[in-house]
Amino acid sequence: MNPNPSPSTSKSSQSTLGTAAAISSLGKAQNYKKLLALVLDWTDKEPFLTQILFKLMMEEKTTPKAGQEEVWMENLVRSRVLHNWEQNPRLKPLWSIRDRLLKSKDKKRSLQLLKFYKQVFQEEGVFANTGSEQKELRLLGLIAKQQGKLKVHNKIYEIIFSEEWVDQAIEILENDLEPNEEDYLRIFTQLERKLFGSQVDIIRQIEQGNDHQEVTQPLYEVLRDVTANVGELVGSDRTSIFLLNEEKTELWSLVAEDESGHFLDIHVRMGEGITGLVAKNKQVIHIPDHVYEDPRSQLVKEFDKKYNYHTQNILAFPILNDEQEVIAVVQLLNKLKKRQQDIEGFTHLDLERLAKCVLPIRRILETCQSCYESIKKAQATAALRQATRSLDQVNLDTQMILERVMNAAKKLLNADRSTLWLVDEQEGDLWTEIPGDGKIRCPIGTGFVGQVAQSRQAMIIPYDLYDDPNAENAKKTDEHTHYRTCSLLCMPVLSPSGKLLGVTQLVNKRKAGATGEYDKSLFPAVPDFFKASFDKNDRHSMQIFNERVGAILQFAKTHEKLKESAKLEPQTAVLQTLNLFSTALDNEVEQRYDTVYTLIKQLSRSLKRQLKAEFCHIFMLSLDQQELWLFYREAQTELVKTVTLTAQQGIASKVLTAKEAKKSNKAGQIRDQLVRAGLSSKQVGQLKSVLLFPLLDSSGNAVALIRLLNKIDYPDGFTAEDVDFLKEKSQDVLPILQGFQSFYSSL
Incomplete structure (x- = not known):
């Protein structure tokens, strides 16, 4: 109960x-x-x-x-x-259930409901989900959900609508229901229209940043419906459609479902197993019985064991485009026998029925493939935007850049490991820092990384890397570390001027949605989630990423050289560093704005934390003392913009003229733009306290104005101690802001 x-x-x-x-x-x-x-x-x-x-x-x-x-x-x-339930008018609700299952005009749908009901009747632990069959049966009251699983609603239903009753009903419907190719042609045309309509929604969801499962759901639903109808057309127990990737090295399927109702992520290499052989040879494979005895069925046995299934017969055939190239493989498992006397396996009639529907099926699959690739590209672009924004926030320490690059690149392309190798100009080789292993080196020209450094050409090694003739070095390293390298993407990192700075190496592409860590105790066995390959979309995304990394690395190297020389005045060093970075970014104004904004943002965060304020903003003063600038990043475009205020009116004029800090505990009542600029209406409504501090150079000229809002945990607002702290801190902050002032004035 x-x-x-x-x-x-x-x-x-x-x-x-x-x-x-x-x-x-x-x-x-x-x-x-x-x-x-x-x-x-x-x-x-x-x-x-x-x-x-x-x-x-x-x-x-x-x-x-x-x-x-x-x-x-x-x-x-x-x-x-x-x-006497079928003769008793008082039991008409039972008649309604019977008639919906037996006398509906849509006999095909009735058959689906009966088969699902039989599954619930026979099996314990059928998981409840949003499937249409279980929804309808639950509305009829025939089945019920209990602790996340489905069961026949009660004992009366179990006796009336027994397994024997269901078997008889299924037999009657199957005898009456012969596949009608015209009906299926209409269904495939409707699915094609649905897919075209879904593409707009898919792009919208990507732009909104929704997760992978939510974005791809419409695509998977169309694939699932196509697969189900192909299976029904020929009467197969299970059907899978494998699409060929752009590199034509691997087939993937995301339409089969496990016992909990989730999509199965199945990848098969070209030429591997029955599906891979069909794709490679462009020929039909039909095994009418005793599949496991066929030498090509090793993968079938592995999948059956994993998903608790038994394949008795199989039909797999290729879908070809107009150029006679394979775009997909349809795999049908276990022909359902309507009558005991039916022969085992699939028939020529089944192939004839499929041939009549192959054109709309092909169009749908080509659209699905194109849509899936578009989704991958759009999501890679979104991830790239996030990753490079993370790099913008990094300080100028090369070790920190190494760590950030490794983590951002790994997340960007769903790799298990990521390494950035840097060029050592003095030693003439490559080096990197590996957590737990320290600094390791690689000669240029040796191994995959060394070859990329030498040729400056990207290199993709698909699964399984051990099959590559140049994998000996990787195998030796794996034996030492007890890690199994299965796939690689290596790409050069170049400065804006084309100088080699390093090589990014992504190791082991993980299957989409796969979780879990690699277990070293299983070496050299390959975990299922490593049976995937990087592709040209990954290479394209990484190329853009590496260009960004190259500019940042060049900036960091220049900054470190300036630090070591220590011969320049601080503000001059900052200005020259900013100018060098600007040159590295091809003098793009947007990038130069972005540079100033990022560094001022870091400085503001530090002051906000140390002074325990809710907000901290730094207004830069123009060299002619006429205007104040406040940098901000626009939410929609992510471009850096400025808010410009006059320095000759209002509170700004008073603070800059007095050259003294001013504070108030009634900030919400102050309607001056210097207090409210850059805030949303909600933030303005929550203003409590404000501290305005002018930063003055040695001649007493203002360089910038610091605005602190809402002192945290201090009901009386900002204190004299806060002002004293800023006076002491100004000696460190002033040279940096002087460099920013000169740099921005030159834009």
């Missing part, structure tokens, strides 16, 4: 109790509570059946003796309900 009944169940329970009380008051039973429990045991609280049983009990002339209630109730149910 359900421990948390729904409102409708609660009402039916109250009605049941009322009826039971009525029985007791009529003196029809000595133990109405016992009878109530027996009724609910038969009906499992199904309202109609529960009421019927109580009415039948009240009509019954005999009453059960103490201890005989169970036998009495079973006799009542069998004689008054189960024995």
Whole structure:
């Protein structure tokens, strides 16, 4: 019994109790509570059946003796309900269930419902999900959800709609329902239209940053529907459609489902197993019986063992485009026999039916493939934007850049490991820092990384890397580390001027959605989530990423050289560093704005944290002392923009003229732009305290103005100690802001 009944169940329970009380008051039973429990045991609280049983009990002339209630109730149910339910008008709701399953105009749909009901009837632990069959059967009341799994609603349904009854119904419908190719052609045309309509929604969801499963759901649903209809057309128990990737090295399928209702992520290499051989040779493979005895069936046996299935016969055939190139492979498992005398396996008639529908199927699959690749590119672009924004926030320490690059690149392309190798100009080789292993080196020209450094050409090594003739060095390293290298993407990192700075190496592409860490104790076995390859979309994304990394690395190297020389005035060093970075970025104004914004943002965060303020903003003052600039990043375009205020009016004029800090505990009442600029209306409404601090150079000229808002945990606002702290800190901050002032004034 359900421990948390729904409102409708609660009402039916109250009605049941009322009826039971009525029985007791009529003196029809000595133990109405016992009878109530027996009724609910038969009906499992199904309202109609529960009421019927109580009415039948009240009509019954005999009453059960103490201890005989169970036998009495079973006799009542069998004689008054189960024995004559198809002739009893009082049991019309049972007729409705029967007619929906047997007499519907859509016999194909009825057959789907019956087969799903039979699965629930036979198997324990069928998981509840949003499938259309279970939705309809639950609305009929025939099945119910209990602790996340499905079951037949009650004992009465189990007896009336028994497995024998279902088998007979299925046989009748299957004999009446022969595949009609014209119907399926209409279905495939409708699915094609649905897919075209879904593409707009898919792009919208990508732009909104929705996760991979949500974005690709419409695509998977179309693939699932196509797959299901192909299976029904020829009468197969399981059907999978494998699409060929752009590199024509691997087939993938995301349309089969496991017992919990989730998509299975299956990848097969070209030429591997039955599916791979069909794609490679462009020929049909039909094994009518004893599949496991066929030497090509090794992968079939592995998948069957993994997903608890048994393949008896198989038909796999290629889908070719106009150029006679393979775009997909359809795999049909276990031909369903309508009659005992039917032959084993699939027939020529099945292939003829498929041939009549192959053109719309092909168009759908070509669109699915194109759409899937577009999704990958769009998501890579979104991930790239996030990754490079992370790099913008890094400080100028090369070790920190190494760590950030490794993590960002690994996330960007769903790799298991990521390494950035840097060129050592003095030693003439490459080096990197590996957590736990320290600094390791690689000669240029040796191994995959060394070859990329020498040729400056990207290199993709697909799964399985051990099959590559140049993998000996990787195998030796793996033996030492007990890590299994399966695929690689290596690409050079060049400065804006074309100088080699390093090589990025991504190791082991992980299957989409795969989780878990590599277990070294299993070496050299390959985990399933490593059976994937990098492709040209990954290479394209990494190329853009590496260009960004090259500019940042060049900037970092220049900055470190300037630090080591220590011969320049601080503000001059900052200005020259910014100018060098600007040159490295091809003098793009957007990039130069971005540079100033990022560094000022870092400085603002530090001051905000140290002074315990909710907000900290730094307004730069123009060299002519006429304007204040506040940098911000626009949310929609992510471009850096400026808010410009006059320095000759309002509070700004007073602070800069007095050359002294000003603070107030009534910031919300101040309507001056210097207090409110750059804030949303909601943030303005929550203003409490403000501190304005002018930064002055040695001549007493203002360089910038620091604005702090809302002192945290101090109800009286900012203090004199905060002002003293800023005065001490200004000696460190001033040279940096002077460099920014000169740099920005030159833009």
